Amino acid sequence: MTLGSAFDRRSTQLPLDLVEAIEDMKRKKNAVILAHYYQDPDIQDIADVLGDSLALARAAQKTDADVIVFCGVLFMAETAKILNPRRRVFIPDLAAGCSLAEGCPADAFRAFRKSHPDHVAVTYINCSAEVKALSDIICTSSNAESIIRQIPADRPILFSPDKNLGKYIAGKTGREMLLWQGSCIVHEAFSQKTILDLKAGHPGAKLLAHPECEEPVLALADYIGSTTGILKYVLEHDDPAFIIATESNIIHQMKKAKPDTTFIALPSTADCNCNLCPHMALNTMEKVYLCLRDETPEIEMDENLRMSALKPLERMMEMSASVLAASAA
Ligand code: 13P
Numbered sequence: 001m002t003l004g005s006a007f008d009r010r011s012t013q014l015p016l017d018l019v020e021a022i023e024d025m026k027r028k029k030n031a032v033i034l035a036h037y038y039q040d041p042d043i044q045d046i047a048d049v050l051g052d053s054l055a056l057a058r059a060a061q062k063t064d065a066d067v068i069v070f071c072g073v074l075f076m077a078e079t080a081k082i083l084n085p086r087r088r089v090f091i092p093d094l095a096a097g098c099s100l101a102e103g104c105p106a107d108a109f110r111a112f113r114k115s116h117p118d119h120v121a122v123t124y125i126n127c128s129a130e131v132k133a134l135s136d137i138i139c140t141s142s143n144a145e146s147i148i149r150q151i152p153a154d155r156p157i158l159f160s161p162d163k164n165l166g167k168y169i170a171g172k173t174g175r176e177m178l179l180w181q182g183s184c185i186v187h188e189a190f191s192q193k194t195i196l197d198l199k200a201g202h203p204g205a206k207l208l209a210h211p212e213c214e215e216p217v218l219a220l221a222d223y224i225g226s227t228t229g230i231l232k233y234v235l236e237h238d239d240p241a242f243i244i245a246t247e248s249n250i251i252h253q254m255k256k257a258k259p260d261t262t263f264i265a266l267p268s269t270a271d272c273n274c275n276l277c278p279h280m281a282l283n284t285m286e287k288v289y290l291c292l293r294d295e296t297p298e299i300e301m302d303e304n305l306r307m308s309a310l311k312p313l314e315r316m317m318e319m320s321a322s323v324l325a326a327s328a329a
C-alpha cells in the first residue's frame with residue numbers, strides 16, 4: 001500500500017466554523033463521511049453514515065459518492081477501498097491503526113495457514129489487506145457466529161486474530177477452532193473486579209459487552225454483541241442504568257436516544273481513559289476538514305492485493321445477508 005502525504009506537511013490554517021466548512025467541502029466534492037461509533041462525538045455528529053464494521057463496509061460498497069472520508073481506523077478505510085475501488089477513499093489520520101491488525105503480521109499469518117493446510121481461515125475484519133488476501137472468509141463481530149455456523153462441521157477452522165472473539169464464538173457454536181492469540185488493547189483492559197464493584201454501587205444496572213472482552217468480563221454480561229448490537233439493546237430495553245464494556249464514545253449515541261438513562265463507561269482502573277481507543281482518537285475534526293480540503297491521506301492499493309482481499313470479503317457479504325437485513329431493519 002502507498003501512503004499519502006503526512007498531516008504535518010499540510011497548512012493548518014483552519015476556518016472558524018469547522019462543521020460548516022466540512023459540510024461545504026462535502027457538497028463541493030460529492031463526498032460522504034462514514035464514521036464508526038468509537039469516533040469522537042463531534043465526528044459522529046457530522047457523519048452521513050454511522051455504524052459498526054459490517055454496516056460501514058456495506059455503506060462503502062453501496063455509495064455512489066465520488067469521495068469517501070472514512071472516520072475510523074485503517075483496516076476499515078482499506079476495506080472501503082477494496083469493496084469500492086472506483087471511489088477515492090481518505091482517512092483523516094493514516095496512523096490510526098488497530099492493535100488486533102498490528103498483532104497479526106502477514107508473514108506470520110501465512111506461516112500459520114501453511115502449517116494447517118486443511119483448515120478454513122476465518123479472519124476478523126480487524127486485520128490488514130494483506131492478511132485478508134490470505135484468508136478464506138472475513139467476519140465481523142456482528143456476523144461471526146452466523147458465518148461459523150455455515151461452515152461444514154467436518155472442516156477444521158483457524159480463527160484470527162482475536163482470541164477473545166474466537167473463544168466466545170467457539171463456545172456459542174460448539175465448534176472447536178484454532179485461535180490466533182491476538183487481542184484488543186481497549187477491551188482487554190476491562191476487569192471483572194471493577195465490574196463487580198460497579199454493580200454493587202448500581203444494583204440492577206445491566207452489563208453490555210463487546211465480544212472482544214476477555215472471558216471473565218463476558219461471563220458477567222447481560223448482553224454480548226457488536227457495537228450495533230449493544231446500541232440496539234439499549235434502544236429496546238427500558239432499564240434505568242447500563243454498564244458499557246466497550247469503547248466509551250458509543251455512549252454518545254445512547255445518551256442522544258435516552259437522555260434520562262444512566263450509562264456507566266467501564267473503566268479498567270479508576271481515573272484512566274483506557275476505554276477510549278487511542279487509534280480512533282487520532283482522527284479529529286481538524287483532520288477531517290484538512291483531509292477533505294487537501295484530498296490526502298488517500299488509501300491506495302495494489303490491484304492484485306485488492307482483488308485477493310476482495311474474495312474473502314465478498315464471501316462474508318454473501319454469507320451475512322440475514323445479518324445485514326436485520327441491521328437495516
Ligand atoms: P464493531 O464491528 O462491533 O463495531 O467492532 C469494531 C471494533 O473495532 C471493536 O473494537
Ligand code: SF4
Nearest residue numbers: 073098099184186277
Ligand atoms: Fe482495534 Fe481495539 Fe481500537 Fe477496535 S477498539 S479499533 S479492536 S484497537
